[in-house]
Amino acid sequence: MNHRARSALVTLAVALVLAAVFLAYLSPHLVVDLANRVWSCF
Amino acid sequence: MACIDFQDNDRMNPASPPLRLSMSQVLLCGAAIVTLSMGIRHGFGLFLQPITMDRGWSRETFAIAMAVQNLAWGLAGPVAGMWADRFGAFRVLVIGALLYALGLVTMAMATSGAAFTGSAGLLLGMAQSGTTYAVVYGVIARNVDPKKRSWAMGITAAAGSFGQFLMVPVESHLISGLGWQNALFILGCAALAIAPLALGLREPKAAPNTTGPSQSVSSALREAFAYPSFRWLTAGYFVCGFQVVFIGVHMPSYLRDKGLAPEVATTALALIGLFNVFGTYVAGSLGQRLPKPYILTAIYTLRAVAITIFVLAPLTPFSVYLFASVIGVLWLSTVPPTNAIVAQIFGAQYMSMLGGFVFLSHQIGSFLGVWLGGRLFDTTGSYTVVWWLSVALSVLAALANLPVRETAIVRSAPQTT
Numbered sequence: 284m285n286h287r288a289r290s291a292l293v294t295l296a297v298a299l300v301l302a303a304v305f306l307a308y309l310s311p312h313l314v315v316d317l318a319n320r321v322w323s324c325f
Numbered sequence: 326m327a328c329i330d331f332q333d334n335d336r337m338n339p340a341s342p343p344l345r346l347s348m349s350q351v352l353l354c355g356a357a358i359v360t361l362s363m364g365i366r367h368g369f370g371l372f373l374q375p376i377t378m379d380r381g382w383s384r385e386t387f388a389i390a391m392a393v394q395n396l397a398w399g400l401a402g403p404v405a406g407m408w409a410d411r412f413g414a415f416r417v418l419v420i421g422a423l424l425y426a427l428g429l430v431t432m433a434m435a436t437s438g439a440a441f442t443g444s445a446g447l448l449l450g451m452a453q454s455g456t457t458y459a460v461v462y463g464v465i466a467r468n469v470d471p472k473k474r475s476w477a478m479g480i481t482a483a484a485g486s487f488g489q490f491l492m493v494p495v496e497s498h499l500i501s502g503l504g505w506q507n508a509l510f511i512l513g514c515a516a517l518a519i520a521p522l523a524l525g526l527r528e529p530k531a532a533p534n535t536t537g538p539s540q541s542v543s544s545a546l547r548e549a550f551a552y553p554s555f556r557w558l559t560a561g562y563f564v565c566g567f568q569v570v571f572i573g574v575h576m577p578s579y580l581r582d583k584g585l586a587p588e589v590a591t592t593a594l595a596l597i598g599l600f601n602v603f604g605t606y607v608a609g610s611l612g613q614r615l616p617k618p619y620i621l622t623a624i625y626t627l628r629a630v631a632i633t634i635f636v637l638a639p640l641t642p643f644s645v646y647l648f649a650s651v652i653g654v655l656w657l658s659t660v661p662p663t664n665a666i667v668a669q670i671f672g673a674q675y676m677s678m679l680g681g682f683v684f685l686s687h688q689i690g691s692f693l694g695v696w697l698g699g700r701l702f703d704t705t706g707s708y709t710v711v712w713w714l715s716v717a718l719s720v721l722a723a724l725a726n727l728p729v730r731e732t733a734i735v736r737s738a739p740q741t742t
Contacts, residue, residue, distance in 0.1 A: 301487075301599060307494040308595035316497055317371075317591045 354525025356484030362456035364488025368496030375505040397450025399688025406681030418523035421455025425516035433509035463677030478661040479609010490598030564722035566690030593649035600653025609661035617662035618729035629719035
């Protein structure tokens, strides 16, 4: 595998992981849970 | 645009040791360590509600422990850095991992406010000083070619940013699924993983005739604090800490006061986390091509502009998301250029210790950002004053970084006293 292909694969993997974590923040359960916890701090 | 002189004091010294660890090994292990150490601590706010309710404590008890943790992190940083420079980062990382695990377990078992402050505050603060940027950056400075150093620091900082981004939902799920105490035990086990990862940062001992200390700790400190660029850099980093922690802690309540839905705040926090990963990486990469003091000046200037527009523009979910994305890019992007400048000026020998001193300034700023945010809100009834104070500090930090010179300091003769 040449350098460019490897670099593209790494970039794709990083983007997928970041997207998955971002989606975790947007799941209704987590958003409500986080929001309750954030709000309860104030 | 001025060219960057990548020479530093280590590479200019003919007696300097060769690079000893492979860059990929240093980056992989360093990034994994910082992901864990920065990530675990980032979700501590989620424990406030379950711990205070379960133990019957006030929120102040929890807040005091977190304040002590941040200050202990900053104060122990130079000491941990000095030990890492002297005895090797490996030992400091292993001790830090053990302290981290011990702190999390005793945090779960603490039944009094004092014990909680000792564990969640003091122990975890010291643990973080031994497992975060300054210690890992020392290894990078000694083992990565100066031409790639800023980029390597950017990769590591981005890993820390990713850890912060990742661990909030992970810790939320752990608390919801297993309870807060079991969640802390699991996080303690995760912190122990730092110890085997530290093996990848274990630097072999070099022959004493080539690597014996050319400078003592005291002379390195005198040299750094007498050097105007170091003082300017340290002053600028104070502002970074002030802004980041003020926004992170107080923005949710600011949005609530303005009548926005809770989901807006959580999405904003997610956006900050996501764009922070890109920002730290890009800042590190840019440091290889552009003068780093200018990068820092640009970051602080953009922060001032972003905050000004955010405060003056009508507040909508869209404006919040836009602000969160922009401030996310600028969030920890100061970390790679600041530390790379320290390494470039003074060399790698005392990189961790000097990085620890610069970070102490960051933590004092963090403490004031949280405290002043609350204090001025109580006094004036709004966050307006603190937002504008944040803008003013940003302008000062931008100006403070302009005269910073990133070229290697010229030493007339080896200093041994």
